[in-house]
Structures are given as structure tokens and as C-alpha cells.
Amino acid sequence: MSLLANSACKPCHKNAPPVNASERQAYLEQLPEWRIVEHDGIMKLSRSFSFRDFANALAFTQRVGEIAEQAGHHPVITTEWGKTTVVWWTHQINGLHLNDFILAARTDEVAE
Numbered sequence: 001m002s003l004l005a006n007s008a009c010k011p012c013h014k015n016a017p018p019v020n021a022s023e024r025q026a027y028l029e030q031l032p033e034w035r036i037v038e039h040d041g042i043m044k045l046s047r048s049f050s051f052r053d054f055a056n057a058l059a060f061t062q063r064v065g066e067i068a069e070q071a072g073h074h075p076v077i078t079t080e081w082g083k084t085t086v087v088w089w090t091h092q093i094n095g096l097h098l099n100d101f102i103l104a105a106r107t108d109e110v111a112e
């Protein structure tokens with residue numbers, strides 16, 4: 001398990017600091033397939049995963065749902081034929097928190 005995936009999520013509240021630019025860079029190095037996207041001025045972490053059919057994309061979606069429920073932190077998941085897109089951000093701070101990078105790393109692990 002990667003260092004990030006194995007880190008514990010920190011309790012998050014609306015005054016929690018978002019990750020700064022240098023932290024963002026350092027975490028992204030551990031998540032080479034993830035991209036930062038900006039929707040309505042909110043930074044989010046996004047990755048699409050390919051599968052051989054809808055059933056496999058859906059099974060992965062369920063595994064991501066389980067890690068989200070365990071952590072109490074929830075992504076937007078879009079499931080299509082052969083493809084699942086996962087987007088993480090922290091609603092409470094309208095941006096990226098360390099927890100989003102931890103959950104992205106755990107997402108990578110349940111894709112394997």
C-alpha cells in the first residue's frame with residue numbers, strides 16, 4: 001500500500017486549510033494518473049479508469065463507494081460502458097484537502 005493510501009484521513013471542517021501549491025505538487029507525484037480540474041472555480045482531483053465492459057466499471061464503482069463510506073468522504077463517480085470517472089474534492093472547504101489525495105490513492109488501489 002502506498003504511503004498516501006495508508007495515511008489516516010484528518011477530520012475536516014470548514015476552516016481547515018486547503019492544500020497549498022507545493023503540497024499539491026508533492027501529492028500529485030504519488031498520483032501520476034490524476035489530474036487537477038477546476039469546476040466553477042473549485043479545484044478537484046479527477047481520474048478516468050478503463051474496463052473491459054460495464055459490469056467491471058460498475059464493480060469498481062462499488063469498491064470506490066465502499067472506501068468512501070469507510071472514510072466518510074464521498075466522490076462524484078460517473079459509470080459508463082468500459083469507463084469510470086472518479087472526482088474527489090472537499091465540499092466543506094470548496095477545494096482540495098489532504099483527504100482527497102488519500103482517497104485518490106485508495107481509489108488507485110481498488111482499481112488493481
Ligand SMILES: C[C@H](O)[C@H](O)[C@H]1CNC2=NC(N)=NC(=O)C2=N1
Nearest residue numbers: 072073074075089090091092093
Ligand atoms: C457531515 C459529513 O461528514 C460531511 O458532509 C462530509 C460527507 N462527505 C464528504 N465528502 C466530500 N468529498 N467532501 C466533504 O466535505 C464531505 N463532507
